[in-house]
Amino acid sequence: MVPVRTCVACRKRASRDDLLRVVSSGGQLVCDDRAVLHGRGAWVHLTARCLNQAVSREAFSRALRVSGKLDAGPIENRLKTLMDI
Template identity: 75%
Template sequence: MDSVRTCVACRKRASRAELLRVVLHDDRLIADDRAVLPGRGAWVHPTAQCLERAVSRGAFPRALKVSGKPDTGPLENRLKTLMDN
């Protein structure tokens, strides 16, 4: 049974397979495709809409329990790659 997680942007519950885990690494948000990277993770639907909503609402720093504004560039680039394929 796949565990259920909540998207930090839209707050909808979904299986881990439908969501992308995001972790903070060197003050940059990166996609954890295999959900194996260490540290706290935040889950988001791999869509531009949910990513933009999470960034504009400050959902990632809150979910990851960090202060400041992490760099979302690496994550946005990764999502563009996913959506192009």
């Protein structure tokens, strides 16, 4: 059985392989490709639409139970890199 997770932006359920795990580290959102970093994780589709929606709704802060705004720069850079390939 394949593990299923829910995207924090669109709330659609998908295979863990189709989503990106994101954790908070030092006030920044960090990609956790191998899903091994410590702490709570939030899952999001690796699309500009879902990423922008999650950032604008502050879904990452809620899902990760972090107060304040998180820097989404590292994830946005990652998305741009993947779209250029």
